[in-house]
Amino acid sequence: MTASTVALDNRFARELPELAVSWQAVTPPQPTLAVLNEPLASELGLDPQWLRSDEGIGLLTGTRLPSTASPVAQVYAGHQFGGLQPRLGDGRALLLGEFPDGRDLHLKGSGPTPLSRGGDGLAALGPMLREYIVSEGMHALGVPTTRSLSVVATGAPVHRETVLPGAVLARVAASHLRVGSFVYAASTGDAGLLRRLADHAIARHHPECADAPDPYLALFDAVITVQAELIARWMLVGFIHGVMNTDNVLVSGETIDFGPCAFLEVFDPATVYSSIDSWGRYAYGNQPAITGWNLARFAETLLPLLAQSGGGTDAAIELATATLGEFAPRYQAAWRSGMRAKLGLGQEHSDDALVDELPGLLTEHAVDHTSFFRGLARGDVPLGLLDWVTRWRALAPDTAAMNRVNPVYIPRNHLVEEALAAATGGDLAPAHRLLDAIGDPFTERPGLERYAAPADQEFTAGYRTFCGT
Numbered sequence: 090m091t092a093s094t095v096a097l098d099n100r101f102a103r104e105l106p107e108l109a110v111s112w113q114a115v116t117p118p119q120p121t122l123a124v125l126n127e128p129l130a131s132e133l134g135l136d137p138q139w140l141r142s143d144e145g146i147g148l149l150t151g152t153r154l155p156s157t158a159s160p161v162a163q164v165y166a167g168h169q170f171g172g173l174q175p176r177l178g179d180g181r182a183l184l185l186g187e188f189p190d191g192r193d194l195h196l197k198g199s200g201p202t203p204l205s206r207g208g209d210g211l212a213a214l215g216p217m218l219r220e221y222i223v224s225e226g227m228h229a230l231g232v233p234t235t236r237s238l239s240v241v242a243t244g245a246p247v248h249r250e251t252v253l254p255g256a257v258l259a260r261v262a263a264s265h266l267r268v269g270s271f272v273y274a275a276s277t278g279d280a281g282l283l284r285r286l287a288d289h290a291i292a293r294h295h296p297e298c299a300d301a302p303d304p305y306l307a308l309f310d311a312v313i314t315v316q317a318e319l320i321a322r323w324m325l326v327g328f329i330h331g332v333m334n335t336d337n338v339l340v341s342g343e344t345i346d347f348g349p350c351a352f353l354e355v356f357d358p359a360t361v362y363s364s365i366d367s368w369g370r371y372a373y374g375n376q377p378a379i380t381g382w383n384l385a386r387f388a389e390t391l392l393p394l395l396a397q398s399g400g401g402t403d404a405a406i407e408l409a410t411a412t413l414g415e416f417a418p419r420y421q422a423a424w425r426s427g428m429r430a431k432l433g434l435g436q437e438h439s440d441d442a443l444v445d446e447l448p449g450l451l452t453e454h455a456v457d458h459t460s461f462f463r464g465l466a467r468g469d470v471p472l473g474l475l476d477w478v479t480r481w482r483a484l485a486p487d488t489a490a491m492n493r494v495n496p497v498y499i500p501r502n503h504l505v506e507e508a509l510a511a512a513t514g515g516d517l518a519p520a521h522r523l524l525d526a527i528g529d530p531f532t533e534r535p536g537l538e539r540y541a542a543p544a545d546q547e548f549t550a551g552y553r554t555f556c557g558t
Contacts, residue, residue, distance in 0.1 A: 097186030099159035114151030115200030119244025167336025178204035269336030315342025321423035327353030331363035433486030
C-alpha cells in the first residue's frame with residue numbers, strides 16, 4: 090500500500106464547493122504515532138502496518154494524500170449556547186475525503202485555516218487522546234459515534250495555559266454534515282445550495298426519504314428519529330456531551346466533538362462538568378430538551394424547501410411544527426425501551442411507573458449510575474431503594490440479560506484524566522490499559538477492579554472538563 094493507492098473521494102468538496110475552502114495541513118516537525126486503531130484501519134481497507142510507516146503517518150496528518158483527495162475546511166454556522174454565530178467552520182480541522190464506504194476521513198489539530206478566527210489551528214495531545222478514548226468507549230457501548238483512527242504526536246509545542254505537546258487526531262464519521270451546515274446554507278439565501286445540501290444528506294444518510302411525497306419533510310422526520318435514539322443512548326450510559334451547539338449535531342445521528350465531555354458518576358440530572366457551561370444549559374438532564382431546541386433550528390432551515398413543496402410558508406411552518414412534536418415521544422419511547430433492557434424486563438412490560446420512578450430515586454439516594462445496574466443484577470441494593478426493588482423483583486427480571494447491556498467499564502472521568510496526564514508526560518501505557526478495559530465493557534475481568542470503581546468524593550466534588558481548544 091502507498092499513499093497514492095488509498096481510495097479517498099472528494100465528494101463533499103465536489104458537490105458543495107460553497108461549503109468548502111480548499112486547504113492543506115501543516116507538516117508536523119517530528120510526527121510520532123501515539124495510538125492507532127488497528128481494527129478500524131482494517132475495516133477501512135488500510136494496512137495497519139503501513140499506517141505506522143512514515144508514508145502512512147503522512148496520510149494520518151494530511152501531508153501525503155492520494156491525488157483523488159481534495160482536503161477542505163468545511164464552512165458552517167452554529168448556535169453556541171443559544172446564540173447564533175453565522176460563520177464558524179473548521180478552524181483547526183480538515184476533511185481529507187471519503188472512503189469507498191462513504192465515511193469521512195477528517196483531521197483535528199492539522200493547523201490554521203481561513204476559518205480559524207484568530208486561533209492557532211493546533212491541538213494538544215491530551216484533548217486529542219480524550220476524543221480517542223471516549224469515542225472508542227462510546228462505540229464499544231453501542232452508542233452511534235464518530236470513531237478515532239489515530240492520534241499522532243506532532244513534535245511541536247502548543248501554547249495554552251502552559252506549553253503542551255501537540256497532536257493531530259484522525260477521525261472517521263458517516264459524514265460531518267451538521268445542523269450548523271444547514272444553518273449556514275439557509276443564511277446565504279441560495280435556495281439551490283440549500284436544496285443540494287439536503288439532497289446530499291438524503292443520499293448519504295437517509296436514502297429512503299428520496300421517494301417520500303415530500304423528501305425534505307421526510308429528511309426532517311428521519312433526523313428527529315436518529316437524534317431521539319442517540320440522546321436516549323447518551324442518557325442510558327450517563328454520557329454528558331457538554332457543548333451541544335448546533336454545529337455539533339450531525340444529521341447522521343452520530344455523536345461528535347468530545348471536548349468537555351464526561352460521564353455521570355453520582356446520579357443527578359443537574360450534573361455539569363464543562364467549565365464553559367456556567368449556566369448549566371447542557372446539564373445531563375437538559376440534554377433531551379436541548380436536542381429538541383436544536384432540531385427546531387434545523388426545521389427553520391428547511392422551511393424554504395418545505396414551502397416550495399406547496400402551501401407556502403404558513404403551511405411549511407405547520408408541517409414542521411407537527412413533525413417536531415414527534416421528538417419528545419420518540420425520545421421517551423427509546424429511553425424507556427433502553428431502561429427496560431437495563432432492568433432485565435421484557436419489552437412487553439407495561440409498568441412505566443416503575444421505570445419512570447427510578448431516576449428520582451437514584452438522585453435522592455446519590456447512587457453511582459454505572460455501578461447501580463450491575464449491582465442490582467447481583468443483588469447489591471442501596472437500602473433506600475428496597476421498596477422499589479421489591480416491586481422490580483416481582484416482575485422476574487432477567488439478570489443475565491442485564492449484564493449484557495449494563496457495562497462494568499466505561500471511560501470513568503478520573504481514569505481518563507489519569508491517562509491524559511501520563512500521556513502528556515510521555516507515558517502512553519495508562520491510555521492503552523484504559524482502552525483495553527473499555528474496549529470490552531460488558532465482560533467483568535479479574536485484575537481490572539480499579540477500572541470498575543467510582544472516583545472518590547474528593548475527585549468528583551471539584552471535577553471540571555475543558556474544551557481543549
